[in-house]
Amino acid sequence: MEVAVLFADPKGVYSSIPGVDLWDEARDARNYYGAAPVVAHPPCQRWGRFWHGSTRKPHQFKKGDDAGCFWKALQSVRTCGGVLEHPADSHAWKHFGLEKPPRKGGWIVADNYGGFTCCVEQGHYGHFSRKRTWLYAVVPHDRLPELIWGPSPQRLHPIALERYGYEKARRIGMCAMIGGKDKTDIRNATPPEFAAILLSMAKPMPRL
Numbered sequence: 001m002e003v004a005v006l007f008a009d010p011k012g013v014y015s016s017i018p019g020v021d022l023w024d025e026a027r028d029a030r031n032y033y034g035a036a037p038v039v040a041h042p043p044c045q046r047w048g049r050f051w052h053g054s055t056r057k058p059h060q061f062k063k064g065d066d067a068g069c070f071w072k073a074l075q076s077v078r079t080c081g082g083v084l085e086h087p088a089d090s091h092a093w094k095h096f097g098l099e100k101p102p103r104k105g106g107w108i109v110a111d112n113y114g115g116f117t118c119c120v121e122q123g124h125y126g127h128f129s130r131k132r133t134w135l136y137a138v139v140p141h142d143r144l145p146e147l148i149w150g151p152s153p154q155r156l157h158p159i160a161l162e163r164y165g166y167e168k169a170r171r172i173g174m175c176a177m178i179g180g181k182d183k184t185d186i187r188n189a190t191p192p193e194f195a196a197i198l199l200s201m202a203k204p205m206p207r208l
Contacts, residue, residue: 003082003202006032006040006073013195014039020199030072037202038082040073041190042066047092064095071096077138078113082202085190088119088132101134105149114138123152126191139201147197 004021005014006029014020021036023029032038046066064070070092077084086092093100098110101119110117115138122131130152137144190198 002036003199004032004034004036004038004076004080005199006038006076007042007069009189013190013192017195017199029076030068032072032076035080037080038073038076038084039195039198039202040077040082040084042069042073042084042086044087044090047086047090047095049089063091074136077136078115081138083135083137083139083198085198086134086136088134090134093117093134098136103132105147107137107144110136116141116144118144118147120147120149121152122191122194124148125194125197127189127194135198137201143201145197145201 002019002021004023006023008014008022008024008029010022010024010026014022021034023032029040029042043066046061046064047070070086073084074096076082088103092098098115099108099117101108101110101117103119105119107116107118109115115136117134117136120133120135122133123129125148
């Protein structure tokens with residue numbers, strides 16, 4: 001049985017991996033009703049720090065108004081098994097009654113549905129920024145991976161460092177210096193090593 005990757009970038013890291021059933025925007029992952037375990041990357045714009053939209057146009061959006069994407073991802077993981085990924089401090093955790101994971105790392109019980117949650121930085125696995133991330137997983141306890149916990153190495157953009165100095169370069173981070181028409185895709189991209197870990201968590205166990 002393959003793994004279904006929900007809310008995926010059709011040109012992203014999962015597109016070239018064998019055994020992946022890719023559900024991108026065109027297929028609409030809210031329509032997934034299969035039995036395969038899932039890796040879910042529901043959109044985060046309405047659950048993050050700037051859920052309301054641009055600071056120049058505050059409150060043009062409603063918190064959590066993602067057309068049911070996170071709810072569908074959560075239900076798919078609970079029903080089929082697998083793992084869901086969202087940015088750290090996502091408001092979706094509180095909204096759906098999930099325990100907030102400790103920033104220092106480590107898996108904890110997330111809910112009464114057999115779920116576990118943790119905080120991990122994708123910078124440990126090849127992302128250009130630290131990209132602190134929360135995971136929600138419904139897998140057997142002995143299949144929860146021992147990830148690299150805690151802060152990943154600090155990265156400062158050399159142009160920001162030269163132009164603004166250390167303190168401001170540290171404060172604005174790497175993401176603020178990524179521009180161009182592909183900046184959102186670059187920031188949201190999942191490193192191959194991290195994607196492999198998520199897929200290994202969701203991969204069905206072979207029958208004896």
